[in-house]
Amino acid sequence: MTDEPLNVTVIIGSTRAGRVCDTVGAWFAERARLRDDLAVEVLDLASYAFPASYPEQATPPMRQFAAGVSAADAFVVVTPEYNRSFPASLKQAIDYAYDEWQAKPVGIVAYGSGSCGHYAVEQLRTVFTALHAVTMRDWVGVDLLGAGMDEGCRRPCDTDDRLRAIAAMLDQLAWWGRALREGRRNQPYVS
Known part of the structure; x- marks a missing residue:
């Protein structure tokens, strides 16, 4: 294994006006950047002009997004739970x-x-399994109405439980990321 930092892309998964996803994502990315084994980039879906319906040919924003996914070694998806x-x-x-x-x-x-987003996590696990990606067992959950939020209920505070959850998830992500990066380099993945 190499000491080369793992390229982690944090994906901000909501595009709604008035969203909290960007502040939750920035809070998480700040904590992830404290690790010297990770090179963290933030990819905000709101900055892409995706088409309203799926076109016959990929548009430049679609290709740009896919290229960003291709360049990453690992991901952290930041998502709200909607319905x-x-x-x-x-x-x-x-x-x-x-x-x-x-x-x-x-x-x-x-x-x-x-729910701290529990249902969104379980749905995403199914989707990423179908895409042959590996989801981490541990995840970070935030209850917007619970304790540990700033006064405006927009940004999580650093509670001991949250910091432990972040550390556990990033430790798993780093291990899997290095192992899978090395595996992809040694032999192309067979789907």
């Missing part, structure tokens, strides 16, 4: 790549009201 699942904008973006997800690890940071 016991994750946003349609995130599913649409995930579907713009296929081979680019294969044999790569995915961590999840989810938030919601009451």
Whole structure:
């Protein structure tokens, strides 16, 4: 294995006006950047002009997104829970790549009201399994209405439990990321 930092892309999975996803994602990315074994990049779906319907030919933003997925060694998806699942904008973006997800690890940071995003996490596990990606067992959950949020209920505070959850997930992501990166370098993945 090499000491080369793992390229981790944090995907901000909501495009809604007034969203909290960007602040939750920035909070998480700041903590992930404290590790010297990770090179963290943030990819915000709201910055892409994706088409409203799936076209016959991929558009430049679709190709740009797929290239960003291809360049990463590992991912952390930041998602809200909407109606016991994750946003349609995130599913649409995930579907713009296929081979680019294969044999790569995915961590999840989810938030919601009451469930901490649990249902979104379980739905995403199914989707990423179908794409031959490996989801991390541990994930980071944030209850927007619970304790541990700033006064505006927009940004998580650093509680001991959250920091432990981040550390556990990133430790798993780093292990899987290095192992799978080495595996892809030694032998192409067979789907």
